[in-house]
Amino acid sequence: MIQTLIADNEIDIAATQALLTRAYWELDRNEPAANATSIAKTSAAEAVFRIIDRTMQMCGGLGVSADLLARLSREVRPFRIYDRPSEVHRWGIAKRAHGAAKRVRQADE
Helix, strand or coil: CHHHHHHHHHHHHHHHHHHHHHHHHHHHCCCCCHHHHHHHHHHHHHHHHHHHHHHHHHHHHHHHCCCHHHHHHHHHHHHHCCCCCHHHHHHHHHHHHHHHHHHHHHHHC
16 A cells, blocks of 8 residues: 555655646746646645645554654645645646637637
8 A cells, every 4th residue: 555655645746746737837938827837736745745745644642743754744724725725726727728728619610
């Protein structure tokens, strides 16, 4: 089971790096990057929380003591609120996806 938790952490880290790289790339090219940055921010904030949670699970009782992992767990929760809550980013992502689909549909007509 521990190997599965470690693998899931690695997957979250790799996905976060890829999404951040995409957002950086769009920003560096001076392209509109609202969607890429919203996706990266939301995914990264939630991935950090999942990684800490899995790591605490791996450590058992030590994971919830007053040591580093317990402190990190308390400190990462605000990451889902900084730069607007994840729900606001999700709303923007959905709105942009709907607008893009609408434009494609109108172009086909």
